[in-house]
Amino acid sequence: MTSATPTGTAPHRAAVLRLHEVSHTYSGGRRRTTVLKNIDCTFERGTLTAVLGPSGSGKTTLLSLASGLDTPTRGTISFDGRDLAELGLGRYRNRHAATIFQQYNLLTYMTALQNVTTAMEITGAKPATGSRRSRALQILEDMGLDRATATRNVLRLSGGQQQRVAIARALACDVDILFADEPTGNLDEDTADGIVDTFRELAHAQGKCVIVVTHSQRLAAKADRVLTLRKGRLTERRDAEGDRGI
Numbered sequence: 001m002t003s004a005t006p007t008g009t010a011p012h013r014a015a016v017l018r019l020h021e022v023s024h025t026y027s028g029g030r031r032r033t034t035v036l037k038n039i040d041c042t043f044e045r046g047t048l049t050a051v052l053g054p055s056g057s058g059k060t061t062l063l064s065l066a067s068g069l070d071t072p073t074r075g076t077i078s079f080d081g082r083d084l085a086e087l088g089l090g091r092y093r094n095r096h097a098a099t100i101f102q103q104y105n106l107l108t109y110m111t112a113l114q115n116v117t118t119a120m121e122i123t124g125a126k127p128a129t130g131s132r133r134s135r136a137l138q139i140l141e142d143m144g145l146d147r148a149t150a151t152r153n154v155l156r157l158s159g160g161q162q163q164r165v166a167i168a169r170a171l172a173c174d175v176d177i178l179f180a181d182e183p184t185g186n187l188d189e190d191t192a193d194g195i196v197d198t199f200r201e202l203a204h205a206q207g208k209c210v211i212v213v214t215h216s217q218r219l220a221a222k223a224d225r226v227l228t229l230r231k232g233r234l235t236e237r238r239d240a241e242g243d244r245g246i
C-alpha cells in the first residue's frame with residue numbers, strides 16, 4: 001500500500017479516498033472477466049490525478065467503483081476513513097462525489113440550465129451568494145455557454161456543448177471528489193486546455209480531489225500524478241524511474 005502523502009504536507013493534501021485490495025469481475029452467463037486485480041491506491045485532496053490506459057482496460061469500471069455507482073467484487077473503498085458501504089453509496093454520491101460521465105448522462109428532456117440546477121437541488125449545493133439559477137448560469141458561461149445556449153434543450157446542443165454542460169453540472173455540486181471520464185474527448189484543444197486549467201484550480205486552490213480518465217497525454221502532462229491501468233493493474237508514472245507498481 002503506497003500513499004502519495006509525504007510526511008508533513010499541508011492538511012488539504014490529506015488522503016480522502018482509498019481503494020484497498022480492490023478487484024472486480026464481471027460475470028455474464030458462463031463468461032467471467034476480471035477487469036481489476038488487487039488495486040491498492042490512495043488519493044489526496046488538493047491533487048489532480050490522470051488515469052491512462054488502453055480502451056477496455058477498466059478505467060470506467062474503476063471510476064464506477066470509486067464514485068460509488070457499483071461495489072467491488074473484492075476489497076474495500078473508503079472516503080475520509082469510512083467504508084463506502086457503511087457511509088452509504090447514495091449519501092456518498094450526493095454529498096461527496098460528482099461524476100462527469102463518458103456518455104454525459106444528461107437529462108435529455110431538460111435544458112442545460114435545468115440539468116445544472118436540478119443537480120444542485122439534489123445534492124443540496126447552495127451558492128454563497130445569489131440563487132442556484134444565477135450560479136448555474138455563471139458556471140455555464142464560464143464553460144463558454146451563453147444564456148441562449150443554456151436555456152436550450154440539451155438534445156439541441158452539439159456534442160462538445162453537451163460535454164461542457166456535463167462538466168458544469170459536476171462543478172456546480174460542491175463536493176470533495178470530482179471524477180471525470182474522458183471529459184475533453186469531444187473538445188477542441190483550446191477548450192480542452194481551459195477545462196484542464198479549471199480542474200487544476202479546483203484541486204490546487206479549492207483543495208478538491210480531481211481524478212480524470214483520459215487518453216490525452218496533453219492533459220496528463222498537467223496532472224500532479226499519472227496512473228496507468230493495464231491488464232487489471234494500476235501503476236504510477238514517476239518521471240525519473242518510469243512506471244512502477246503502487
Ligand SMILES: Nc1ncnc2c1ncn2[C@@H]1O[C@H](COP(=O)(O)OP(=O)(O)OP(=O)(O)O)[C@@H](O)[C@H]1O
Pocket residue numbers: 026027028033035053054055056057058059060061062102
Ligand atoms: N457491465 C458490464 N458487464 C460485462 N462486462 C463489462 C461491463 N462493463 C464493462 N465490461 C467489460 O470490462 C472491460 C473494461 O471496460 P471499461 O468500460 O471499464 O473500459 P475502459 O478502460 O473505460 O475503456 P474505454 O477507454 O473504451 O472507455 C471491457 O472488457 C468491457 O467489455
Ligand SMILES: [Mg+2]
Pocket residue numbers: 059060061102181
Ligand atoms: Mg471508459
